[in-house]
Amino acid sequence: MEANRIYNFNPGPATLPLPVLKEAQAEFLNFRGSGMSILEISHRAKEYAAMQAEAKADIKELMGLGDDYEVLFMTGGASTQFAFLPLNFASKEHPGSYVLSGSFAEKAYKEAEHLGIGEIVASSKEGGYRHIPTQDELKIDENAAYVHLCYNNTIYGTEYHYIPDTKGVPLFADMSSDMLSRPIDFSKFDFIYAGVQKNLGPAGVTLVVAKKSFLEKSPEKLPTMFKYETFFKKDSLYNTPPAFNIYMVGKVAAWIKSEGGLAEMAKRNKKKADRLYGVIDASNGFYRGHAEKESRSFMNVTFRLPSEELEKTFVAEALAQGLGGVKGHRSVGGMRASIYNAMTYEGVDKLASFMEDFQKTHA
């Protein structure tokens, strides 16, 4: 670890690859020889256009997607997509169908429901969102406009380990917290989106990767900036895009490629997750995982300690050892270690060792 930097286990914004940060820092005053910072250059400049095109191509290559998919760069986060999706695709005749697997899945549903065009396919809310609804639990409405999933649930620490069969209904997914973390057959999804501030870059840009057929025409009645069509037809340049944020996403995508792509990310992420879940499972109940084993997330490891008092001590002592951001979300309590692509095994191993030592001292 670089001097003065901590291991950052925050859920998002989250740690970014240090080589990417250093590269951006080095070229901060002069982007690609333009004589301008990436913060200053026109989004109509050829240097900008080349960068954005490369970012898009790298993302599609990593996802193994072809010409029938397009990459858009939008803003407003997943929370804004929660409204855009029903506005663009659902109707009273063809509602949006939602699988509730956590807080964000629920928020997505609520926006559709608020518009009177949402319905629930399945929910694991009872019991505190400890598992991902299984295929058997899904009551697919074949008349729905789409089935919407939240593929990884940051707060609860659960993640899909299968791709639901939706009986031909278009499959939409919020992948904000596990996008590009492992190989998935992305071609089974019709519409994927992600706030980038977990695995992909700094907060401020929303990545959309979707079948072109869902992007090329939007309801005429919508305002210009609410239509996917606007972003699709203008290559995300109808108005000024968040250029720096896109540039960073491009750098992170290039870094993932250079490190070995999604297969390598998956290998590393599994190794990191196994290390932490291993400590939890060997702790004789000192650490209690929130997620059921078969739904455990590779990205967010959630667990409780025997008391809230000990949890406070844990957070403080961890930070003193340079392990930051381990406090869990208030709706689950306890701890959460977010171990996205950019978190090193070194950092995870240090946290795991700290957990082992902490148990010895406090059990």
Next chain:
Amino acid sequence: MEANRIYNFNPGPATLPLPVLKEAQAEFLNFRGSGMSILEISHRAKEYAAMQAEAKADIKELMGLGDDYEVLFMTGGASTQFAFLPLNFASKEHPGSYVLSGSFAEKAYKEAEHLGIGEIVASSKEGGYRHIPTQDELKIDENAAYVHLCYNNTIYGTEYHYIPDTKGVPLFADMSSDMLSRPIDFSKFDFIYAGVQKNLGPAGVTLVVAKKSFLEKSPEKLPTMFKYETFFKKDSLYNTPPAFNIYMVGKVAAWIKSEGGLAEMAKRNKKKADRLYGVIDASNGFYRGHAEKESRSFMNVTFRLPSEELEKTFVAEALAQGLGGVKGHRSVGGMRASIYNAMTYEGVDKLASFMEDFQKTHA
């Protein structure tokens, strides 16, 4: 000028103060001793909270506004505000009233019109938006929800030099291209917004400064992220904000303060504008300004040359001398020198001298 950097006359994204860029570069890996980059730190962290609060306070102080105003950080640019304004404030009974003074003013109107709740107060479209409509030209509808202005018209190079009397109708303004460029009695406005990528920071955050009475309650029917109320009640932290972009806006605001505030910015901007308009006015018609004199912008100086051939030569020769981004918008043609706060007099003087030399060679 720093080695390898050009004078950047782009209309936005645009040049930023070099000391601000250098400061951000120096602390890029470690924000306020947190051990994390500003790109990585949680938006719930105390270091982030302090930064955002300082940015808000500095902006309000520069604008001379009190407790009845609030600062919001949103996304989607002015183009998204064009839809949010009528959705939040206008109705068939109380339409949004628009003064058309250029392309963006027109786009703002079109979103309201598309929703069936917009009307036109005045327009200077005839003649190619060469002037700002005067008080006498405004047909105020006293039943309107608001009167909307675009205070500086980037494309046409025109700017308001008076604050319209709206007969008590709330006054709204898009100040994307002249926000914090000079002292204005901002308290006469009820709602001000700005895409920051011209005078205030990198693209990716939209600054809203408005009377609290317009923010504290929004129509219940709107999606969460379309309501100003959501941003107001959660201090712009309902979802993850574009943290880095806000941080840069804060740095630029602090820089403006440290340089002497809006009075000093106005003095510098006037000196820069005078230098360029002086060359145009002394050119015996070689350079022809687009804007009528009384509507000239201090931010964007637009002018034509005798032929399109010469205009092409001008752009190329300027760039060869390190003067970039002087090509005008296609709808006006010719040249546009954008000389926002961060453009130095040195850069403007170099452009002015180049213009004088160019005329001598090519007249």
